[in-house]
Structure formats: structure tokens, C-alpha cells
Amino acid sequence: MKAALPFRRTILSGLAMLCAGGTAHAQTPTVSVQIRLRTGGEVTGLIVDHDDHGIVIVRDKMPYVFAWREMELASALAARRAALVLLRGGEDQLTGEDWFAMGLMALRWDRNDVAGGQFREAEKRDKQLKARVREALEEYRRRKQARAAEDPFEDAVNDERENQASEWADAVPERPADIEAQLSDAYHTFGAKVQEVLGKDVVLLESEHFLVWTDWEGKLRDQLPRLCESMYAALSEQFGIAPDEQVFAAKCPVFCFRSKAKFRKFARYFDGYEAVSATGYTRSIERHGHVHVVLLRPGKSEIDFDQFACTLVHEGSHAFVHRLYTHRLIPHWVNEGLAELMAERVLGERCDVGETADLLARQYARYDWKLDGLLQSASPLEVHQYPAAHSIVAYLQSRDRAKFVEFVRRLKDGRSSSEALADAYGLSIEELDRGWREASTLGAPKELP
Ligand SMILES: [Zn+2]
Incomplete structure (x- = not known):
């Protein structure tokens, strides 16, 4: 017996429109969630997929991926819970691990009060989690102490001078x-x-x-x-x-x-x-x-x-x-993709952009979504396009790091994306797009929580 879902169950019909290759995935059940970002702004869409690092939603036929940590805590918890309920098939099917993962999330946001509620639910379902909850809280206190510093200050700055x-x-x-x-x-x-x-x-x-x-x-x-x-x-x-x-x-x-x-x-x-x-x-x-x-x-x-x-x-x-x-400035997709890739490379676990880029790329491959001129466009990217650009730059590097350097060198000499790609890799834009999708499909899917 399954408890009623607290969310409206919908069919992900929007995906049928995005699917060039048929309707095989058109009947994916989904729910609508509202994402509120820590930097302000919000977007509502249908859940496509999620993992430990983030969530993919689709809205107006446009896919968006968000790392949990980009979101306000309440929004992240609600969206993650909705995604897990969808995956498990009911609110009462959530496991101790599910609640434990949500509790860890709250600790990251420095909200041990909220985490307490999640951890209690986790322990209720799985007594064995007690030790891990205790460890997580101790670890949280240690990290917090390491961060604690002198008194915070905020100067009111009212001086309105001319732009210099x-x-x-x-x-x-x-x-x-x-x-x-x-x-x-x-x-x-x-x-x-x-x-x-x-x-x-x-x-x-x-x-x-x-x-x-x-x-x-x-x-x-x-x-x-x-x-x-x-x-x-x-x-x-x-x-x-x-x-x-x-x-x-x-x-x-x-x-x-x-x-x-x-x-x-x-x-x-x-x-x-x-x-x-x-x-x-x-x-x-x-x-x-x-x-x-x-x-x-x-x-x-x-x-x-x-x-x-x-x-x-x-x-x-x-x-x-x-x-x-x-x-010389280089095309935006390479510039943004590379900047995200470097953040992942330098910061590792402190940064989820690599994981969310992978998560989104798998949906591009699975649903055959189009990149919509991303690789030819000269205009600045929207922030929601960064993960796709990141994934493509990572793919180019995985093919050959030396060729990637050559590719960037050509761009800095003023060649276009397609010229530089042909010179360095012997690839056309279409071949790059195809190769990237194949690699994204083959990438081992991350385990769902
Ligand atoms: Zn940037």
C-alpha cells in the first residue's frame, strides 16, 4: 500500500517534443518542482533525473541542471525529496539512506537544526545509521570550528561617487x-x-x-x-x-x-x-x-x-x-566550458560542476536533445548552458590534451570554432556533437542515492 504522493504526478510529455528520434521516453512519469537559487531567481520544471550532486529539470523544452548546493536549502530539500519519492514510488518508500543524504545536505548549509529532523527520520528507518549520524555531526563541528574566525563586520558604505x-x-x-x-x-x-x-x-x-x-x-x-x-x-x-x-x-x-x-x-x-x-x-x-x-x-x-x-x-x-x-577573446562556449572544467579540476569535491555536467550530458544523449547552435554561436552563453559547454570541453580534452592546447592556440590566433576544430582535431562541429553524445551514453551512470 503506497501513500498518496504529495506532488502532482505528471507525464513528461514535454520530452516527446524534444525527442528527435521517436517517443520511446515520452511516457516517463515525473513531477513538477520549483528550484530557488541561492543567488536569487527561480525556475519551475519537470524532473528528468537526479543524483547525489544535482537535478535535471525540463521547462519550455529546455533542459536545466542544478547542483543541490546552488539552491536554497528549503528548495533543495523539497526537490530532492520529490525526486526520491518519484524514484522509490511513494513517500513511505523513502529509505534511511535517503533521509541521511538529505540531513548531510542541511549540514552543508550550516543548518544542523534542519539536519536533526532528517537524521531522526533516517534513524527511525534504519537503526544502523545512528553511528554514521554521530560521525557526520562530529565532522560538521570540526569543520565549523576550523572556519570560525574573528568577529564579522559589515561596514555601511554610502559614498555614492562617480564610476571611476x-x-x-x-x-x-x-x-x-x-x-x-x-x-x-x-x-x-x-x-x-x-x-x-x-x-x-x-x-x-x-x-x-x-x-x-x-x-x-x-x-x-x-x-x-x-x-x-x-x-x-x-x-x-x-x-x-x-x-x-x-x-x-x-x-x-x-x-x-x-x-x-x-x-x-x-x-x-x-x-x-x-x-x-x-x-x-x-x-x-x-x-x-x-x-x-x-x-x-x-x-x-x-x-x-x-x-x-x-x-x-x-x-x-x-x-x-x-x-x-x-x-583575443575566445568563443564563449570554450571560455565558459574551460572555466568550469578548471574549477572542477582545482577544487575536486568542493565543486559539483563536473558531476552536474555529466548528469546533464547523459540526458542530452538519452533524449537526443539538440545543442541549438551552442557550438557556432558568438553570443554569450546563458548560465544554464555552462554545463553542456563544460561537458564538451571535457570531452575534447579526454580525446587528446595536446590537441586541445592546439585548438585553443588557433582560437587565440583568431580562427573560428569550426576552423580551429578542423585544424587541431580534424573534426567538424557535427562530428564533435556526435562523438560527445556517444561518449556521454557510454559513461557509466552514477548510482542513484
Ligand atoms: Zn564565466
């Missing part, structure tokens, strides 16, 4: 001679200006390739240059650049804020950018190749730190690639 974006361009010399020394001077002068505008608690940490300005807590800020340098090492390795070679002009300025007011003020004042829902961006000036990266850590929970790290590597990869070989 042009200061960058003016500070950076045009002549190539002595450009490094001049840039280094210009950057330090600029740092002083930043302190003048944002306050003296914005301090400079310098490493081999980066100038990090930050308002982070004293105990926590040391990880910033370390993270930047691990990213630099991974990118150098990726492109066969000697570790002591400097890709940036002088060093790359990176601004890491914990105060949202400071982050927004910096964006408005120095870059003329209203960073309302953003948590990071890269400023690239194509004329002389100046780049800087600006980032916000949105809170103090574990996923806030992880999200920050993920954004740092993503944006830092854009900055690096902008400076690599030439100052």
Missing part, C-alpha cells in the same frame, strides 16, 4: 617598454586608491602571480593567495606554460570581499557595473590586456566558502585565458 572605470585605463601605460614595472606600480597605486574608497581594512596579500586585496578575516585570508596559486599551477599545466613564466602583465589583481556593500561599491565605482545578483566577475580590457577579478564570499557557511572558491577559479581562468598567447 576610466582610472584603470589611464593608469595602465600604452607603451610596451617597461610595461611590467609600470603596471606593477600602477597596480600598487590603484590598491591605495581602493583603500581610500573602501577603507583601510582592505589589505594586500602578494604572491608570485597575484595581488590579492581583501577584507576577509585575518585567520581566513591566507587561503586566498594559496587558492590563486593552485589555480595558476593547474592552468599552467593545462597549457604547458613553465611555472615561473608570467602570463599576466606584472601580476593579476584579485579583489576578494566578504562585505557585499564593499563588493557592490567596488563594482560600481571602479568598473561601472551594477553587481546586484553577481558573486564575481572578470574585467578584461582588450586594448592593452589588463584583467582583474572581483569576488564576493556570500556568507560564512561551508557552501559559501566552496561557492566562493568555485567562482574564484572560474573567473581566474577567464583572466588567465584572456592573457594566454594573445589578448
Whole structure:
């Protein structure tokens, strides 16, 4: 006897429209869920698939994948529960492991109060889980202590000055001679200006390739240059650049804020950018190749730190690639796909973009969804297209890392995606699309929770 579903059971008929090759999957039962993102914004759609890392939904014939950790906790828990009920065939069929997994999720969001409820349900169904619940809570306390730092502060910043974006361009010399020394001077002068505008608690940490300005807590800020340098090492390795070679002009300025007011003020004042829902961006000036990266850590929970790290590597990869070989910008799908790939490579388990890209790619292969010109388009990608771009870049690298470097080199020389692909891999866009789908189908499906 199965309890009634708390969700409306629907047939995933939307997929029939997306299915070029028939209606074999048109009768997949599904339910509708609402996804609310931590960065704001929400989307409602029908569940296609899910795993430990994220969920795929379809809406208006468009597939979206979301990592659980991108979502607000209540929304993540509700969506995961809906997906599990669908999978198990009823609310009362949920296992102890299911509830345990949802409890772990709540701990990540720093909500041990919510986790308590999930863990109680887990233990009710499976007494053996008691020990694992205890371990998880101890581990959670240890991690939390490691993160705990000095008193948090939030300065109210009300100074509404004019956008000073042009200061960058003016500070950076045009002549190539002595450009490094001049840039280094210009950057330090600029740092002083930043302190003048944002306050003296914005301090400079310098490493081999980066100038990090930050308002982070004293105990926590040391990880910033370390993270930047691990990213630099991974990118150098990726492109066969000697570790002591400097890709940036002088060093790359990176601004890491914990105060949202400071982050927004910096964006408005120095870059003329209203960073309302953003948590990071890269400023690239194509004329002389100046780049800087600006980032916000949105809170103090574990996923806030992880999200920050993920954004740092993503944006830092854009900055690096902008400076690599030439100052030319490369097609957006390669740029975004590579940035996501680097985040996964540098951060491993702290970042779920690799897992969600795999999860989405399997649905593209299974339902024969079209990429809709993604690989030919010159316009910027929507965020929901990043996972597909990531999966395709990962596929190109899995075929041959050296050819991928050649591919990027051609793009930086001004070739189009299809020319560079033909030169480096001997592939057409259509062949790439086909090969990627075959590889995604063959990829061992991840175990469902
Ligand atoms: Zn990006």
C-alpha cells in the first residue's frame, strides 16, 4: 500500500517534443518542482533525473541542471525529496539512506537544526545509521570550528561617487617598454586608491602571480593567495606554460570581499557595473590586456566558502585565458566550458560542476536533445548552458590534451570554432556533437542515492 504522493504526478510529455528520434521516453512519469537559487531567481520544471550532486529539470523544452548546493536549502530539500519519492514510488518508500543524504545536505548549509529532523527520520528507518549520524555531526563541528574566525563586520558604505572605470585605463601605460614595472606600480597605486574608497581594512596579500586585496578575516585570508596559486599551477599545466613564466602583465589583481556593500561599491565605482545578483566577475580590457577579478564570499557557511572558491577559479581562468598567447577573446562556449572544467579540476569535491555536467550530458544523449547552435554561436552563453559547454570541453580534452592546447592556440590566433576544430582535431562541429553524445551514453551512470 503506497501513500498518496504529495506532488502532482505528471507525464513528461514535454520530452516527446524534444525527442528527435521517436517517443520511446515520452511516457516517463515525473513531477513538477520549483528550484530557488541561492543567488536569487527561480525556475519551475519537470524532473528528468537526479543524483547525489544535482537535478535535471525540463521547462519550455529546455533542459536545466542544478547542483543541490546552488539552491536554497528549503528548495533543495523539497526537490530532492520529490525526486526520491518519484524514484522509490511513494513517500513511505523513502529509505534511511535517503533521509541521511538529505540531513548531510542541511549540514552543508550550516543548518544542523534542519539536519536533526532528517537524521531522526533516517534513524527511525534504519537503526544502523545512528553511528554514521554521530560521525557526520562530529565532522560538521570540526569543520565549523576550523572556519570560525574573528568577529564579522559589515561596514555601511554610502559614498555614492562617480564610476571611476576610466582610472584603470589611464593608469595602465600604452607603451610596451617597461610595461611590467609600470603596471606593477600602477597596480600598487590603484590598491591605495581602493583603500581610500573602501577603507583601510582592505589589505594586500602578494604572491608570485597575484595581488590579492581583501577584507576577509585575518585567520581566513591566507587561503586566498594559496587558492590563486593552485589555480595558476593547474592552468599552467593545462597549457604547458613553465611555472615561473608570467602570463599576466606584472601580476593579476584579485579583489576578494566578504562585505557585499564593499563588493557592490567596488563594482560600481571602479568598473561601472551594477553587481546586484553577481558573486564575481572578470574585467578584461582588450586594448592593452589588463584583467582583474572581483569576488564576493556570500556568507560564512561551508557552501559559501566552496561557492566562493568555485567562482574564484572560474573567473581566474577567464583572466588567465584572456592573457594566454594573445589578448583575443575566445568563443564563449570554450571560455565558459574551460572555466568550469578548471574549477572542477582545482577544487575536486568542493565543486559539483563536473558531476552536474555529466548528469546533464547523459540526458542530452538519452533524449537526443539538440545543442541549438551552442557550438557556432558568438553570443554569450546563458548560465544554464555552462554545463553542456563544460561537458564538451571535457570531452575534447579526454580525446587528446595536446590537441586541445592546439585548438585553443588557433582560437587565440583568431580562427573560428569550426576552423580551429578542423585544424587541431580534424573534426567538424557535427562530428564533435556526435562523438560527445556517444561518449556521454557510454559513461557509466552514477548510482542513484
Ligand atoms: Zn564565466
